Amino acid sequence: xxxASTTMGSWPSRFGTGALLPVALLLAWQWLGTTLGTPRxxxxxxxxxxxxxxxxxxxxxxxxxxxxxxxFGGFLLAAAIAIPLGLLMGYSRAVExxxxxxxxxxxxxxxxxxxxxxxxxxxxxxxxxxAIVAYAAFFPIIVNTVAGARNINPTxxxxxxTMGLTRFTTIxxxxxxxxxPAIGVGLRIAMGVGWTAIVAAELAVGAKAGGGGxxxxxxxxxxxxxxxxxxxxIIVCMIAVGLVALLLDRMLRVTTTKLMPWAVx
Amino acid sequence: MPGAxxxxxxMLLFAALWAGIAAWKGNPILLPSPxxxxxxAVGLARDLELFEHAGVSLGRMIVSIALACVLAIPVxxxxxxxxxxxxxxxxxxxMLRPISGIAWIPLALFIFGxxxxxxxFIMTYAAFFPILLGTVAxxxxxxxxxxxxxxxxGVPQRTIVTRVIVPAALPGLLVALRLGVALSWTAVVAAELxxxxxxxxxxxxxxxxxxLTPQVMSFIAMIGVIGYLCDxxxxxxxxRLTPWAGARRG
Numbered sequence: 001x002x003x004a005s006t007t008m009g010s011w012p013s014r015f016g017t018g019a020l021l022p023v024a025l026l027l028a029w030q031w032l033g034t035t036l037g038t039p040r041x042x043x044x045x046x047x048x049x050x051x052x053x054x055x056x057x058x059x060x061x062x063x064x065x066x067x068x069x070x071x072f073g074g075f076l077l078a079a080a081i082a083i084p085l086g087l088l089m090g091y092s093r094a095v096e097x098x099x100x101x102x103x104x105x106x107x108x109x110x111x112x113x114x115x116x117x118x119x120x121x122x123x124x125x126x127x128x129x130x131a132i133v134a135y136a137a138f139f140p141i142i143v144n145t146v147a148g149a150r151n152i153n154p155t156x157x158x159x160x161x162t163m164g165l166t167r168f169t170t171i172x173x174x175x176x177x178x179x180x181p182a183i184g185v186g187l188r189i190a191m192g193v194g195w196t197a198i199v200a201a202e203l204a205v206g207a208k209a210g211g212g213g214x215x216x217x218x219x220x221x222x223x224x225x226x227x228x229x230x231x232x233x234i235i236v237c238m239i240a241v242g243l244v245a246l247l248l249d250r251m252l253r254v255t256t257t258k259l260m261p262w263a264v265x
Numbered sequence: 266m267p268g269a270x271x272x273x274x275x276m277l278l279f280a281a282l283w284a285g286i287a288a289w290k291g292n293p294i295l296l297p298s299p300x301x302x303x304x305x306a307v308g309l310a311r312d313l314e315l316f317e318h319a320g321v322s323l324g325r326m327i328v329s330i331a332l333a334c335v336l337a338i339p340v341x342x343x344x345x346x347x348x349x350x351x352x353x354x355x356x357x358x359x360m361l362r363p364i365s366g367i368a369w370i371p372l373a374l375f376i377f378g379x380x381x382x383x384x385x386f387i388m389t390y391a392a393f394f395p396i397l398l399g400t401v402a403x404x405x406x407x408x409x410x411x412x413x414x415x416x417x418x419g420v421p422q423r424t425i426v427t428r429v430i431v432p433a434a435l436p437g438l439l440v441a442l443r444l445g446v447a448l449s450w451t452a453v454v455a456a457e458l459x460x461x462x463x464x465x466x467x468x469x470x471x472x473x474x475x476x477l478t479p480q481v482m483s484f485i486a487m488i489g490v491i492g493y494l495c496d497x498x499x500x501x502x503x504x505r506l507t508p509w510a511g512a513r514r515g
């Protein structure tokens with residue numbers, strides 16, 4: 001009874017210290033906004049109201065779904081190329097020496113910088129957005145895969161060759177499982193980078209293609225900025241961008257721990 | 266074979282493949298040949314246009330990184346040293362952190378308009394979080410015994426911070442700085458593409474609208490070069506400032 005009451009007592013107080021500043025900031029924002037602002041000034045209460053409207057009308061869930069599907073598309077494309085190539089590079093010095101210059105040359109070029117080319121080649125629709133995500137996600141996956149494949153315990157590789165395993169079997173049974181934890185890290189970083197890239201791509205397409213209908217959450221934000229000037233709705237979208245980022249990360253973390261419980265470190 | 270030669274061979278093969286596809290496609294707007302791009306790059310370099318835009322972007326990044334450091338490092342030091350302070354401010358930062366700098370662009374466009382303030386704000390925001398988290402982690406990682414030893418010898422708190430904690434946390438801080446620089450450089454391109462009248466991102470978009478693809482590619486390459494040089498610069502800085510921390514450099 002006493003122990004229960006102490007935990008009951010300590011939990012809300014700890015939660016209270018954490019919530020103190022956000023709640024104070026929100027209250028200050030609401031108070032300043034109502035006393036000084038105009039009817040269009042963003043306020044926490046108005047943001048909640050707009051969020052409910054946008055969710056109820058289905059516009060926001062649809063835009064998020066569209067963006068998330070694009071991220072998945074680009075992400076899978078990047079993983080399908082980067083993981084096999086990375087394994088090969090980590091396993092064979094010769095492959096690594098010859099391919100690494102390409103990877104290192106293109107890696108410092110930000111994905112958004114490729115956007116104008118992607119628009120030129122693929123138009124302003126889904127394909128360009130998917131290509132940007134794939135480009136952004138490719139580098140974290142390949143860098144981590146190479147590192148994972150290279151850091152495999154050499155004793156295991158020697159044991160495999162002593163037992164006369166073929167090169168393919170060695171890759172399948174030693175290199176791949178050994179590199180999986182690092183690949184998981186790469187995939188998680190790639191998902192975060194991909195989500196940032198899709199928002200940027202959709203925003204830029206919205207801005208530069210005259211609002212041409214590419215859809216997605218980024219485009220939605222741009223429309224609220226450029227055409228209807230609804231700051232409350234822009235903030236709703238920003239919060240949605242943050243929540244989806246958290247959810248995607250959590251989802252990938254759960255999947256990787258489920259698939260490779262030995263990689264929890 | 267030395268590394269530079271392997272590098273040259275790979276890039277020459279890539280250029281040859283590119284030239285082959287360009288010749289096969291025969292559409293200089295969609296895919297100009299490598300020589301056309303080189304020609305455009307030389308032209309842009311001779312007009313100094315390439316360097317002017319690069320200078321503008323680089324200047325914005327330096328201002329943003331300085332701002333992000335001034336904001337993030339003291340807060341990070343305080344969070345790393347005081348659990349209570351961390352408990353108060355951490356949830357607020359954790360709520361903002363998942364919202365990428367790029368998602369702030371529409372709101373920031375409304376607040377700042379098109380100009381210098383927008384990219385600087387976006388880049389500062391993008392660099393703030395990695396520097397903050399890196400500082401907190403680096404301060405946490407400082408050997409307690411060093412702090413205790415200093416305290417036992419009667420060193421005042423302020424001196425402990427400047428002479429013990431900051432030097433011990435410096436290697437970790439520089440790793441965080443490297444990440445911050447990389448993220449803010451990604452953000453500058455997006456911010457300039459949408460909301461700035463100058464800079465590399467703007468130039469890329471400007472030449473795309475004119476359908477001058479060789480120029481677009483030259484500026485894209487410049488973005489990569491500057492990104493690479495910035496990263497090399499931070500690595501050089503960490504070698505110079507913390508030569509003892511070789512193992513912790515990424």
